[in-house]
Amino acid sequence: MATDKIFPLESLPNEVFIGIFQFLHPSHLFQAFYNLNCRFNYLLQSLSWLTLNLTTNSYSNDESFPFIRILIINRAINIDFNQFLHIRSLILRYPTDKLLSQLNHLTFPQLQHLYINHMHISVLNHIPNLCQKTFSNGFPNLQSCHLFEWGTLVKTFTWTLSPLLHTVKVGKIDLAIYKSILTSCPNLSFLQLATLTSANTSTQIIPHQKLKRLIIRSTPFIQPWKDNDIDCCLSYAPNLEYFSVHQTDMFLKQKCDWLASIIRCRLAFLQQFVFYFHFCDIEHMKEQSVKINPEGMCNVPSRFEYLPNELLISLFQYFDARDLFQAFYNLNSRLNLLLQSLHYLSLTLFKYNSNETAHYYDFTSYIYTLVIDYAVNIDLNHFANVHRLILLSPTSSQLKQLVHSHLPYLEHLSIGYEHFLFCDYIPDLCEKIFSNGFPRLKSCSLFEPRILEILPHMAPSSQIYVLKIDNIDLSTYESLLSLCPNLSTFQFNILDDFEEICAIKPHLNLKRMIIKFQSHVKTLPDSIMNQYLSCVPNLEQFCIYEINFDVNIREYLTFNWFSSLIHQHLSHLRRLKYHLYIYRTKTYDDNVIHQMKVKFEHLHNHNYLSRLILNIV
Known part of the structure; x- marks a missing residue:
């Protein structure tokens, strides 16, 4: 086994560790993780919420004490405060004479919050001195x-x-x-x-x-x-x-x-x-x-x-844009300014009455996300500020508008399957997408089955970073990589047309790829997958969705799960997920399933995280 292998626990990001640490007592936390390595030491020492609640006198000097930020001491507890070097918040309930006598700026140089309550009558003599320190910058x-x-x-x-x-x-x-x-x-x-x-x-x-x-x-x-x-x-x-x-x-x-x-x-x-x-x-x-x-x-x-603006903004997220503007717009200048500043306004239209057009003019210029179904015929030019446009099942009229509309702020475009097939505007729309026709477009989901037939001469589109496509072949794959030099995420379905291309120019910016394919009787050959992986050497995340019909699952016991290709081409890979959907199998066997998982883990036991997800129907 390689000595430089990253263990799953250490591969977790700091945010996950911080979330887990909140459920552990500080003493147990430091016993488990302190002095394991420099990263854990730095992480533990940086926790700004580390809290210790003392309910008994049984606590002695602990490794966690110097890094406690919030200290809570309950009735009749005596402890030396000099053990705590970074206290920000101090809570004392029925403090003793010994505790009150230690309260000074030398013991608590970083104290920001002080809570003292329910003092016993025997220590009331400390009140004047404590008030003096509190209100005289003590x-x-x-x-x-x-x-x-x-x-x-x-x-x-x-x-x-x-x-x-x-x-x-x-x-x-x-x-x-x-x-x-x-x-x-x-x-x-x-x-x-x-x-x-x-x-x-x-x-x-x-x-x-x-x-x-x-x-x-x-x-x-x-x-x-x-x-x-x-x-x-x-x-x-x-x-x-x-x-x-x-x-x-x-x-x-x-x-x-x-x-x-x-x-x-x-x-x-x-x-x-x-x-x-x-x-x-x-x-x-x-x-x-x-x-x-x-x-x-x-x-x-x-x-x-x-209510403050922050709370109103949070509440407004649960309103449809039409209801929101009808309820609050033009009530006063403050609410008008607040509504106009919202960057998340979303409007979903499943039906549209042209007689209601005037009702939309108040808010269409502020819509950020617009979702339109096929039964909606509305002028897109009214949505001058739209950043995200989703056409669920576009009509010819909607696609025509998209070709001729400017939409200067459009960043994400999703086009579903046409409601009426063979629209004349698909070629023009593809050319506009991949030739910088939308100058700010960064993400595109294009579920158009005829894209294979639409490969006009287009200039590279340097601004597209995320691309999701339906069925493509190797030729289209090669064209799209060359058209989008800055592409970082690419999702597509592989067609059964297994052609071969001598060499595809390497794409150095692609970091995440999702490949979907269907297999009948046998899975996708290595020779085909080799064509797709050989040109993306800097891939860091790779996800495969395989849907297999009428397959004998025992054949997967001899399958190499593309491991040799991954080792050969993807030296920077960090995560691999393989989703396998198996339908109508007549040879289901728990022992075979277990052997499949064991072999997958053995083949991908390298410097990246791997996971096999089986869905058997």
């Missing part, structure tokens, strides 16, 4: 923090600046600490509070210009917010776009305008406001008539318009 790379979801934030020192901090979630705070957070976090965009209380402070700060989202959560077990506190809070966040509050019925006033007057006064740029009203006393709820109709809030944009 962690220079910190971008988000979640501190004491229902606890109270304490400030005993003056905070400076944390310029990278953009997301903050904290527990109970008063207005003084609220102002300190805004002052110390100039780039804050998201702030969530458990509740907001009054404070004896007259400190004035400059309104925060970058805060866009504010959430104030409340429960029956903590002190509620008051309208005056909300008013003061919002006065320092004039550019809020999203605002939500929680309130319970036990704190609701008899006369309530649901913050409408405060919002109208303070938040000129608000796009969405959500008031979560929690009923705690069900009997009280039945007795009272609660009317939620905040006067003056009808101008808040609808939730659909609040």
Whole structure:
């Protein structure tokens, strides 16, 4: 066996390994793959999501520790943080005194996300120092923090600046600490509070210009917010776009305008406001008539318009182009611009009424993919931007339009079998395809049975990279290779007409070839396959589809599966797939099938991956 053989596992791409690694515990992952070779070492060290969840104190120093990016430590766990060199996210649940005393920028120089919650009463003395580090750039790379979801934030020192901090979630705070957070976090965009209380402070700060989202959560077990506190809070966040509050019925006033007057006064740029009203006393709820109709809030944009463009684009993929434009076009300038920018708009026409032509004018110039059946007679000139055109069963009228239309952006063309045979426009269309008549054409699927008869004098078409053809012979094969010098993928069916050509000029750019043929009684001779393989020396992927009728499958036990030809001509081959379809066989035998597979693997046991796929009907 060759010493330089590539093993199947190592031949997998990095993307597949990364997908597999997500299901393995870091300790098991490093035990299995670390120090196998440089590639695996580099791959493991580059995993940006490597997560370790510590639930017991039984973990000792591990090879994976220096490369952990996300560390989760649960209740009563003690560990030395110096073992972890690249922590980006740290989550502590009920942290111990030992863990909290280790939190500093020397231990976590790359920390970006910090989550600390449910602190025991015995470690509450760490809160002031931890807040000081968080809001005074004690962690220079910190971008988000979640501190004491229902606890109270304490400030005993003056905070400076944390310029990278953009997301903050904290527990109970008063207005003084609220102002300190805004002052110390100039780039804050998201702030969530458990509740907001009054404070004896007259400190004035400059309104925060970058805060866009504010959430104030409340429960029956903590002190509620008051309208005056909300008013003061919002006065320092004039550019809020999203605002939500929680309130319970036990704190609701008899006369309530649901913050409408405060919002109208303070938040000129608000796009969405959500008031979560929690009923705690069900009997009280039945007795009272609660009317939620905040006067003056009808101008808040609808939730659909609040969705970002990325989400709308994702939703639009499930619409037919006609329905999409009928529903959203000309609603507003934003949706118009969004629809016109879509690069995947697809239109499939199985029938067409000429009386509806006017309905198509709004969107035909934006169609990217057009699929047309035979019963459709529509002017292709309306689809000036079409990149992909598929004629399922073309009529003479459709082919005539294709010959005379410009279609400057056409990149892929697929032409099925003619609905009416012997169309006069097939020769002109073939000449246009293979003579750069479509200047951007890269891919072509031409299922036209008469292409053998249509070989006009054509210039080479340098832009076609993918070509799929129906039945061809060696002469047509030779012509197509010469017409498409940059062809990289070629699919075709071999005719039974086994002619021989002395020599075909080598095609050096073809990398992938799919050959289909039918065999009656015996399979395709090596002499024929030799003609097709001898001129494509740089082939990397080779796929064969053989359909065999009335064959004795025992004959495949002496078949060499074209192995000698592949070894002779395809030195750069990386993958071979052989699909064998056998119909109406009367000699089916599991043992013979097994021997066929064993022989195939033995003959193709070389420096490329090979697979035999049997389909016996």
